[in-house]
Amino acid sequence: MVTGMSIPDPIDAPPLLEARGLTFLRNEEPIFGPLDFALRPGEVVLMEGDNGAGKTTLLKVLSGLLEPGAGEVRLRGEPLTLARLSHQVALLGHLLGLKLELSALENLRFAIGLGGLRAGITPHQALKSVGLEGYEDVAVRQLSAGQKKRVALARLLLVPAALWLLDEPYANLDREGIELVNRLLELHARRGGAALITSHGAYAYTSGTPRRIRLRAPGQPAQELAA
Amino acid sequence: MSYGSTAGACRALLARDLRLVWRRRGDALNPALFAIMVVALFPFALGPEPQVLQRIAAGTVLVALLLAGLLSLDALFRSDLEDGSLEQLVLSPHPLALLLACKIAVHWLTTALPLLVCAPLLGELLNLPPALRPVLLASLGLSTPLLSLIGAVCVALTVGMRRSGMLLALLVLPLYVPVLIFAAGACNAAQNGLAFTAPLLWLGAGLALSLVLAPLACAAALKISLT
Amino acid sequence: MNPLVLWFHKLGSPPTFYRLAGRLLPWCYGLALVLGAVALYGGLVLAPSDYQQGDAFRIIFIHVPCAWMSLFVYAFMAVNGFIALVWRIKLSETLAMAAAPVGAAFTFVCLVTGSLWGKPMWGTWWTWDARLTSELVLLFLYLGVIGLHQAIEDRRQAARAAAFLALVGIVNLPIVHFSVTWWNTLHQGSTVRLFGPSLIDARMLWPLLTMALATKFWFAGSLLSRARVDLLELEGGKDWVRQVALAADAAPAPPPEASA
Numbered sequence: 001m002v003t004g005m006s007i008p009d010p011i012d013a014p015p016l017l018e019a020r021g022l023t024f025l026r027n028e029e030p031i032f033g034p035l036d037f038a039l040r041p042g043e044v045v046l047m048e049g050d051n052g053a054g055k056t057t058l059l060k061v062l063s064g065l066l067e068p069g070a071g072e073v074r075l076r077g078e079p080l081t082l083a084r085l086s087h088q089v090a091l092l093g094h095l096l097g098l099k100l101e102l103s104a105l106e107n108l109r110f111a112i113g114l115g116g117l118r119a120g121i122t123p124h125q126a127l128k129s130v131g132l133e134g135y136e137d138v139a140v141r142q143l144s145a146g147q148k149k150r151v152a153l154a155r156l157l158l159v160p161a162a163l164w165l166l167d168e169p170y171a172n173l174d175r176e177g178i179e180l181v182n183r184l185l186e187l188h189a190r191r192g193g194a195a196l197i198t199s200h201g202a203y204a205y206t207s208g209t210p211r212r213i214r215l216r217a218p219g220q221p222a223q224e225l226a227a
Numbered sequence: 228m229s230y231g232s233t234a235g236a237c238r239a240l241l242a243r244d245l246r247l248v249w250r251r252r253g254d255a256l257n258p259a260l261f262a263i264m265v266v267a268l269f270p271f272a273l274g275p276e277p278q279v280l281q282r283i284a285a286g287t288v289l290v291a292l293l294l295a296g297l298l299s300l301d302a303l304f305r306s307d308l309e310d311g312s313l314e315q316l317v318l319s320p321h322p323l324a325l326l327l328a329c330k331i332a333v334h335w336l337t338t339a340l341p342l343l344v345c346a347p348l349l350g351e352l353l354n355l356p357p358a359l360r361p362v363l364l365a366s367l368g369l370s371t372p373l374l375s376l377i378g379a380v381c382v383a384l385t386v387g388m389r390r391s392g393m394l395l396a397l398l399v400l401p402l403y404v405p406v407l408i409f410a411a412g413a414c415n416a417a418q419n420g421l422a423f424t425a426p427l428l429w430l431g432a433g434l435a436l437s438l439v440l441a442p443l444a445c446a447a448a449l450k451i452s453l454t
Numbered sequence: 455m456n457p458l459v460l461w462f463h464k465l466g467s468p469p470t471f472y473r474l475a476g477r478l479l480p481w482c483y484g485l486a487l488v489l490g491a492v493a494l495y496g497g498l499v500l501a502p503s504d505y506q507q508g509d510a511f512r513i514i515f516i517h518v519p520c521a522w523m524s525l526f527v528y529a530f531m532a533v534n535g536f537i538a539l540v541w542r543i544k545l546s547e548t549l550a551m552a553a554a555p556v557g558a559a560f561t562f563v564c565l566v567t568g569s570l571w572g573k574p575m576w577g578t579w580w581t582w583d584a585r586l587t588s589e590l591v592l593l594f595l596y597l598g599v600i601g602l603h604q605a606i607e608d609r610r611q612a613a614r615a616a617a618f619l620a621l622v623g624i625v626n627l628p629i630v631h632f633s634v635t636w637w638n639t640l641h642q643g644s645t646v647r648l649f650g651p652s653l654i655d656a657r658m659l660w661p662l663l664t665m666a667l668a669t670k671f672w673f674a675g676s677l678l679s680r681a682r683v684d685l686l687e688l689e690g691g692k693d694w695v696r697q698v699a700l701a702a703d704a705a706p707a708p709p710p711e712a713s714a
Contacts, residue, residue, distance in 0.1 A: 027608055028691065063318060066454050082450075087230055087320050095311025099243070101250040106243070113239020114319045116230035160230070380622060384615050388605055397601050398619060401594040401626070404587070444622065451539075451614050452606075 014077030015040050016194045017062065017163055024054065024061050025069030031057050032215055034071060041162070041192045044185050048199060049215030055198035056094060058215065059165045062196065063091040075163070087116060090161035094168065096152040100141040104132060104151045107140060108158060115159040126154040130180060145172040153184060164188060164195040236321045237329045244333040247306075258295040259341045265291040266349045277354045284353035285363050285414035291349065292342050292367060293374060293403060297396060299338040300378040303330065304386045304449075313386075317453065327449070328442035331379045339371040362417040362427075366410040369430040376434075376441035377402050383448035406433065466545045468685045469694035475678040482675030489668035496661030504658075513571045514658075518646075519666040520564040523673060524592060525627055527557030531599070532624045535617030547613035548688065550620065551603050552680035556673055558596035565589060576640055584633035585641035592630055595623040609688050 015038035022035040032054040039045055049055050060066040062073055064082045073080040075088060098107045108123040127136055130150040140148060149172050156164060169181045185195055231239070248255055269287050273279055307313040307330075316326050346367055347360055355363065381398040385391040413426040464470050497515035504511040534550035537543055568586070569579045580586065599616045606612035634643045645653040652659060689695050 027610075028689065065314060065317060082317065082323075089318065091314070091318055093311050093314060095309070095314070097311035097315040099247060099306075099312060100310060101247055102243070106246065110239050110243045111315075113231050113242075114236050114315070114321070381619075384602060384619055385605070391605070394601050394605050397594070398598040401591045401598060401623065404591050405629070408587075444618075448615070448618055451611065451618055454611060 014074070016076060017196070018074040018077075019062065019071065020074070021071030022058075022061065022068050022073060023070045024057055024066060026057075030069065035215075037213060039163070039194045039196060041194050042189050043211065044189055044195045044197065046197055046199060046212045047215060048212055054215055056167050059091065059093070059167050059196070059198060063089055063165050065091075087160055089163045089165060090115075090156060090159060092152055092156065092164070092166045092169065094171075096148055098140050098148060098151055101139060103137045103139055104143070104154070105136040107151060108155055111155045111159055115161070118158055118160045121158060123154070123158060126157040127151075129157065130154045131176065146174060146177055149173055150177065150180070153180065156184060156188075162193050164193060164197075166195060166197040168199060169197050170199060230320075233321045233325060236319065237325060240316075240326055240329045241333060244330060245337075248333065248337045255337055256341065258299045258338050259345045261298060262291040262295040262342055262345060262349060263352075265294060266352050269353065280354040281356060284350055284355035285359060285418065286411050287353055288346055288349045288355070288363060289367070289370070289407060289410050289414070292339075292346070292371065293407060295342055296339060296371065296374050296378065297399060297403075299334075300375075300382050300395065300399070301392065303334050303379060303382050308387055313449075313453070317449065323446040323449070324442040327379070327383075327445045328438075331375055331442065331445070334379070335372050335375040339375060343367055343371065356418070359414065359417055362423055363414055365427055366413045366430065369427060369434055370406050370410040373406050373430065373434050373437055374403060376437040377406070380441055380444045380448055383445045384452055386449065386452050406430070409433075466543055468544065468689050468692075471545055472682055472685055472694075472698070475682050479675055479678050479682075482671050482678065486668050486671035486675055489664055489671065493661045493665035493668055496664065497658070501658045501661060502655070507575060510571065510574045513567050515661055515665050517564060517567040517571060518662060519669045520560045520567065521589070522666055523669045524557060524561040524564050524589070525630060526670075527553050527560060527673060528592065528596070528620070528624070528627060531557060531617075532620050532627075535620045538617050539614055539621070544610070544688070547610060547617065548681050548684050549677065550617050551613050552677050552684050553673075554596055554599050554603070554616070554620075555680070556676045558593060558600065560669070560673075561589065561593045561596060565593065581640050583639040583641055584637035585630070585639050588626060588630040588633050592626055595620075595626060598623070 017039040019035050019037055023033060024031045035058070037045070047055055047058065057066065061068050062080075064073070064080050099110075102110070104127060105123055108126065112123070124136065127133060130153050132147060132150050132154065135143065135147065140151060143151070149169075153169075164185075170178050173181065185197070188195055266287060269283065270280060273283070304313060307316065317323055319326065343364065346364060350360060350363060378399055381395060381402070384398065385395050388394065409426040409429050413423045413430070416423040416426065465474065493515060498512055501512070503509050531550045531553045534546040534553070538546040538550055565586075568589075572581070573579050599620050602619055603612050603616035606615055633639060634641055646659070646662065647653075654662070686695055686698065
C-alpha cells in the first residue's frame, strides 16, 4: 500500500524508515553498535564507513533479509517483516540480481513481472535514460561491469518503491555514471521517495546536502556528521 | 502504476527459468546421460544374463533416476544465489513459497521429464518386461516430483555451501528411502503378478501432501540459511 | 511475576544453566550407573532363561532400552528444535544439538546389539525388514543433523538449520514405532505395553524397565555435560565464561561455583 508518490507525507506521519537501537550479531559478536536514525520522504542519507564496518549487513537488516540482534526497524511506523514489504523497498545489493544469460530487456521485464511497473515509463525508455540504448537485446554476460550496473539502475527506474537501499551505487561507474546515479537520486527524492546509500568514503552525491551517518566500530553508536 | 499480481509474478518466474534452461540446453541433457551410464554399468557388473537383469531392471532404473536427480538438485538455487536473484525473490512482495514452487516445477520439468522419456530406453537396456513399462512410468511419474520437492527442502538448507554435494546426499537419502520403497514396491508387485495400486496410491498421497508442504518448508529453510 | 515463570526464565540464561547442570551431572551419572548395575544383575543373573531363546535373549536388556532411547532422544531433539526455531531460545538450540550425538550413539548400539542378537536367532546379521530399515534410516537422519550442524559456520544459524532438518525427519518416528504392526516383519511385535498387560514375564520386565530408567539418566548426564561444553564454546567471548576459565585455572580441583 503505497501513498501517492508525488505528494509529500504530512509532517506528523511516521518516518518512512526508522531504526531504533539496531544491532546485528554474528557468532555473538556485534557487527555494528546500537543505531538510531530515521528517514523521511525526500531525504537521501549517506551511510559511510570503512570496509568491513558492516554497511552491507546494515542494508540487509534494513531490508528485512536479516533479523536484527537487538533493536528494531520500522517501515512507516510498522515493524518491518518480509511480509509487509509489499512494493515499498528496493534493495540494490553488491550482487546486482541480474541473470547473465538473459538480455537487459528480459531481465527488466522479469523485474516488472515481479515488482510491478511505475506509470509513465517503459523498459526501452528506462534503458535509454541510463545510456544503454542499443543494448537492449545483448546478453548481460557480455556487458561491462559499469553497463551491468546501469541495467540495475534502469530497474530502479521501472519498479516502484518508496525506499531505495543502495549498496555502493557508485561502484564500477565512470563520471557519467556517477552523475546518472545522482540524477536518479534527485528524481527519487523529488517524487517523495527516500534513499539510503552506502559508500566507503569518496562519496559523490552533490545535490543538496545529504545527511551523512558514519558507522563506527561495534559498541560505539554511529556518528551523525554535520552536513 | 501497476503492481504485478501474484499470478503474473509466477508466470514471469516460470517464463524466466524456462528461458534460462533453454539458453543452456546443452546442460539439460546431462542428468539423462548420467542415468544411462549408471544403468549401463549394471550388465557389466552383474553379467549380461537376461534373467538376472530382468529381475533388477525396474529397481535399477529407479535408482539411476534418483541419483541423476540428486546430482541436478544443486543447480536449483545455485545460479540465483550467485548473482543475487535469490535475494530479490525473497524480498519480492509475493509469497516466497509460491515462487519456489514455480522454480521447483521448472526444475522437475527440465531435469526429470527428459529422464522419464529415457526410462523406456533404460528399461530396454536391462531387459525390462514390456508389460512392466506402464507401471514403471507411473511410479516414476509419481516419485520424481516427490523427490524434487523433498530435495528442494534439503537444498534450501545447504544453499551457498561450497562442496555441499556429499552433505546434501546425506541429508536427502534418508528422506528418499520411503519414496523409493513405495515406487519399487509397486514395480516388484507388478512383476510378480500381484496388485500394485496400493503403493502407487501411497505415492500419490505423499505427492499431494508434499505439493502443499514442501514449498512452505523450502521457503522457511531458505530464510534460515540466507541469514 | 510468578516465581516459577521467573525461575524458568532464569534457567534459560547460559551461566545459570551451566551452574545447575554442573551440580546435576554427578547425580545423573551416578544414578545411571547404580540403576544400570541393578538392572544388569537382575537381567543377567536373576531373570530365568527364555523358554525359546535360552540365554541369548539377555541382550534384550541393552538392545530394547537403547531402542527406546533412540526414539525418545529424537523426539527430545525435535521438540527443542521446534522451540529454538519458533522462540529463538539459545538454550533450546544448544540442548537440541547436544542431544543429537547421544541419540545417534543409542541408535548405533541398538542396531549393533540387534545384529548380534539376530545372528543366533534369525541366522542372519541383517535383514531389510521394516523395523530394521526404519531404524537405520533414523541413524542416517541423526548423522545428517550432526553433519549439517558442523557444516555451517555461524553457530546459531547452524543450530536452527539442523533443528529444521530434525523436524522434517520426525515423520520417521511413527514409522519406526509402528513398523512392526503395519508390515510383516521378521522383528517381533511389541511385547511391552504402556496401557494394558505386557506379554513378558515380570522377572524379565523389571530389569528391562530399570535399565530403561538408567539409560534416561545416562542420557541426561551425557546431554548436560555436552551442553555445558557447547555453551562455553558458543559464549566464548563473554564475562561469565572468562570467570569459569579463571576459576578452573586457580583451583586444580573441580572449580567452585562461578559467581557470574
